[in-house]
Amino acid sequence: MENRTIKEPIRKKWIWIVLAIITLGVVPWYFPDAASEPYILGFPLWAFISAVFSIIMCGYLSWLCVNEWNIVEDQEEAEKAKGDKS
Template structure:
């Protein structure tokens, strides 16, 4: 079995910086008040941008969970099984 080192993404500053930038871009506060036009694929531009960055946020968080976060769950489960075998 391949042993992975424990990785905690909370300690990596670049993760938080990219997350902050994405949150700022999701909310279209930078558009003029009441702006509806132009339209992109039938949506107002602000709605298209908000939807686009929401999808980017989901993909980014999924990628973080898969590649940047390695918790010790497997090791904890194995230790628990060994304890159960000893006491059971």
């Protein structure tokens, strides 16, 4: 049986800090009204930056799920599946 330590990422402050920074980047509150003029790939500047931060957030959350989460449920489900086959 694989002996992995259980990680509870909800208690790590750096995860929440990075998530807050990315969330602030997604919401274009910091742009002046004139920011709708420059276009990048057919999108207004504010929409392009919001889309980029959305993609960054998706990547960050996916990375967290793969690398930082190791909860008891996975082990319990595996043991339960073994018990059902016996």
